[in-house]
Amino acid sequence: MTQLDGPARASYVQAMFTRIAPRYDLMNRLMTGGQDLRWRRDVIRQADLPDTGHLLDLGAGTGDLAREAVRQHPGVEAVAADFTLEMMRVGRQRVREQEKIEVVQSWTAADALHLPFVDEYFDAVVSGYLLRNVIDLHTSLTEQWRVLKPGGWLVALDTTRPRRSLLTPFINFHLHKIIPWLGGLLTGQVDAYTYLPETTENFLYAEQLASRFIAAGFKQVGFRRYMFGTMAIHWGRK
Numbered sequence: 705m706t707q708l709d710g711p712a713r714a715s716y717v718q719a720m721f722t723r724i725a726p727r728y729d730l731m732n733r734l735m736t737g738g739q740d741l742r743w744r745r746d747v748i749r750q751a752d753l754p755d756t757g758h759l760l761d762l763g764a765g766t767g768d769l770a771r772e773a774v775r776q777h778p779g780v781e782a783v784a785a786d787f788t789l790e791m792m793r794v795g796r797q798r799v800r801e802q803e804k805i806e807v808v809q810s811w812t813a814a815d816a817l818h819l820p821f822v823d824e825y826f827d828a829v830v831s832g833y834l835l836r837n838v839i840d841l842h843t844s845l846t847e848q849w850r851v852l853k854p855g856g857w858l859v860a861l862d863t864t865r866p867r868r869s870l871l872t873p874f875i876n877f878h879l880h881k882i883i884p885w886l887g888g889l890l891t892g893q894v895d896a897y898t899y900l901p902e903t904t905e906n907f908l909y910a911e912q913l914a915s916r917f918i919a920a921g922f923k924q925v926g927f928r929r930y931m932f933g934t935m936a937i938h939w940g941r942k
């Protein structure tokens with residue numbers, strides 16, 4: 705996959721998420737030992753939403769961040785947007801079967817590089833594990849900047865390239881053995897779960913991603929690392 709670029713890479717990403725959609729949430733819980741739920745809560749807290757504000761969950765997948773936003777702020781309008789329709793379909797189906805009440809106001813097919821929203825509409829834009837996947841990070845960040853209101857926060861949760869440390873052998877074992885094995889077992893899609901470690905290791909260090917936020921126009925940029933430095937939440941303000 706690392707040899708793919710541009711639209712071919714975007715199509716690969718879309719096809720991969722279409723295939724793993726039914727087991728995506730379960731895999732997330734297992735890979736992170738359930739900790740992603742806590743990180744999602746932190747993302748929404750960091751977004752500092754007004755109680756009746758507008759939130760965009762970009763690359764929303766099954767919509768976990770959008771739902772967490774409504775849990776924390778029942779009055780917000782949450783918009784979930786993604787370019788893989790199957791991920792959103794699975795998210796909506798889960799609501800019908802398990803949660804009964806759909807709290808996400810709208811599910812929108814959208815490419816993170818060309819957002820179908822007017823300028824300065826959202827009070828906050830959040831994303832979970834999107835930025836590592838887009839084929840043009842700068843364009844995606846400037847699009848997110850465009851749709852944010854002045855003063856609004858962009859908050860992104862993603863895997864981040866780990867620095868070498870005493871934990872490196874354990875991190876490598878988790879990334880290259882446990883995750884592909886578990887992914888193969890649960891989804892039958894080993895390539896999707898070798899894609900994850902590959903893109904994590906080829907992605908930016910947390911400091912570099914923060915610089916990209918600044919280059920896209922964001923102020924008050926910062927980040928917090930999680931899970932032995934393999935995850936981070938980044939934020940920046942318009």
Ligand SMILES: C[S@@+](CC[C@H](N)C(=O)[O-])C[C@H]1O[C@@H](n2cnc3c(N)ncnc32)[C@H](O)[C@@H]1O
Nearest residue numbers: 721763764765786787788791815816832833837
């Ligand atoms: C790893 S999943 C994350 C789903 C969810 N946000 C979460 O936190 O679990 C990445 C999502 O980003 C979406 N995605 C990747 N590139 C995209 C793009 N250019 N535009 C819109 N969505 C994109 C994929 O379709 C996929 O649903």
